[in-house]
C-alpha cells in the first residue's frame with residue numbers, strides 16, 4: 001500500500017513512486033470542466049515568441065467525436081478509450097493523433113462502444129478517410145499500409161482542395177484556449193458567411209494542441225500549418241490566406257510550424273516565409289552583439305562551458321545554439337516533454353528567475369534526475385542581465401546526464 005503524506009506535492013509524489021504507481025496517478029488525475037487558470041491572460045502586445053517548429057510527426061490523424069468540447073474533460077483520453085488507444089498506437093509510428101468536433105452530434109458523454117469517422121492528413125495535401133473507425137481498426141492492415149505513404153512535396157500541391165480551420169477551444173484543459181479560441185470560431189464563421197465561401201472552408205473545434213500560452217491556436221487543413229497568437233481580429237486574414245493562391249504574408253508571422261515535417265524541413269519553410277527576413281541591417285547586427293551576455297553552464301561530467309547568450313532568448317535556445325549536451329527540447333518549448341531539464345544551483349544565492357508556472361511544475365514531474373529546489377525547464381528560463389550577473393558571482397547552470 002502507498003501512504004501519501006498530505007504535504008507532498010504531485011511532483012514529490014511522482015518521484016517517490018515506482019513507475020507503475022506513477023502511471024496510476026496520471027490515470028486518476030481529476031477531470032473537470034472548470035478553467036485551469038482564471039486570471040493572467042497576457043495583453044496582446046506581449047505575445048510570446050513562437051518556436052516555428054512542431055514536434056516532428058509524419059502525419060496527423062483526427063477522430064471526429066460526437067461529443068462537443070463543452071463536455072470534454074481536461075484529458076480527453078481518459079473519457080475516450082478509443083482515442084487513448086489510437087494515440088498510443090499511432091504515436092509510436094510517428095503519427096500525431098487528436099480529436100475534433102465538427103458540430104455534428106450532441107452526445108454529452110462517450111458511448112461504451114466507440115466508432116467515429118477518422119481521417120489522416122499528410123503535409124502535401126494527401127489524406128485517407130475511414131468511416132467507422134473502432135478498436136479493431138487500430139491494427140487493421142489497411143491502415144498500416146496507408147501509413148506507408150511517402151510525402152511528395154513540402155507544400156500542398158492542390159491548392160484548390162477543401163479547406164478546414166481547426167481551432168483549439170479545449171477550455172477544460174486551459175481556459176486561454178476557450179477564452180480566445182471560442183470567439184475566434186465565431187468570428188471565422190461570420191467571415192466565411194459574409195464572403196459566401198461556406199462551400200470551400202469549414203471551421204471545426206479541436207482538442208488540446210499544445211502551447212496553451214500561445215492561444216488562440218489553429219491548425220489549417222490540408223496544409224497542416226499551425227498558427228498561434230491569434231485573436232478574433234485575425235479571422236478575415238486567415239480566410240484570405242486560405243483562399244489566396246499566394247498566401248497572405250502577414251499571417252506567416254503567426255506560423256508555429258507544420259505537422260508532418262522534420263525540424264529541418266520546417267526550418268526551410270520558415271526561412272522562406274519569415275516576414276522579417278532580410279530586414280537585418282548591419283546596425284541591427286551590432287545591436288544584437290551588444291544584447292548578448294555571458295552565462296556559465298556545467299556538463300554532468302563537470303566540464304565548464306562559458307557561452308554568450310542573447311538577452312530575451314531562453315536557456316533551451318542557448319543550449320541549442322552552443323551545442324550544449326543534454327538539452328533536447330523535443331516539444332519545441334511547449335511544456336510537453338521535460339527534455340530541456342537543467343539545474344539552477346541554489347548557490348552562491350538562488351538564481352534570479354521567476355517561479356515555475358503550474359504547467360512547468362507539472363511537467364518537471366517527468367524530468368529524469370529531478371532535484372528539488374534546483375530542477376527547471378530550460379525553455380521556460382529567459383536570459384537576463386540578472387542571470388548573467390548571478391553566473392559572474394559564481395552561479396552555474398547544471399546540465400543533466402541525458
Ligand code: FES
Nearest residue numbers: 329333337338379
Ligand atoms: S522543450 Fe519540452 S518542456 Fe521544454
